Amino acid sequence: MTTTLPRRFRDDVPPLHRPADDPVDVVCPACSGHATVRPWPDGGRRLSCRACAHVRDLPAGAPPCCRAVRLWLVTRCRGGELWALNERHLDLLERYVGAGLRERTAPGMSLVARLPAWIKAGRHRGDVLRGIARLRSMLDGPR
Ligand SMILES: [Zn+2]
Structure with a gap:
């Protein structure tokens, strides 16, 4: 995972400055x-x-x-970049996509509210969930 991310991806990444x-x-x-x-x-x-x-x-x-440091949890999915900040973000994504995108008002959903349309498209749910599973497996690497 050493490729330079496209501009669109970087712009999608929320600022990493929130202390909480x-x-x-x-x-x-x-x-x-x-x-x-x-x-x-x-x-x-x-x-x-x-x-x-x-x-x-x-x-x-x-x-x-995020402009100097690349995210670890990045995978290709449906021709786009599927990414997560950390395991908690991955959990949110999985819940959001797995729930058929209905939990828009649940706590923490603002993190996924600006997902690209291809992720939100219900017909891609299976592919996106497989992408999320790939990302989760990357969390289990050498520590
Ligand atoms: Zn190192």
């Missing part, structure tokens, strides 16, 4: 392994890699780190 967010799964800029970005007490965020122990501090007020 869970750690975000990202690609390590040093070894391309599975790293996480989590809020840090100084108001910035810290990227740390499980594979190579690389650490990078992302200062408070820096441009959205």
Whole structure:
């Protein structure tokens, strides 16, 4: 997973600056392994890699780190990019798609409210759920 993401994908990624967010799964800029970005007490965020122990501090007020750090949970699906910030986001996606897209007002649904139309299209549900399963399997990699 080392390809550069298309512009549209980056624009779809919500800002990763909300302190209350869970750690975000990202690609390590040093070894391309599975790293996480989590809020840090100084108001910035810290990227740390499980594979190579690389650490990078992302200062408070820096441009959205999604422009410098790629998400780990990305897969091709129906010719588009299916992605998730972390396992919690994956759970939301799965519930949203699996429920036939009816849970628009459930807590946390704002995260998926701006999904691309091809994900929301009911006829693609099976493909999208298989894509979500692929992403989930990526969470179980080496730690
Ligand atoms: Zn690394």
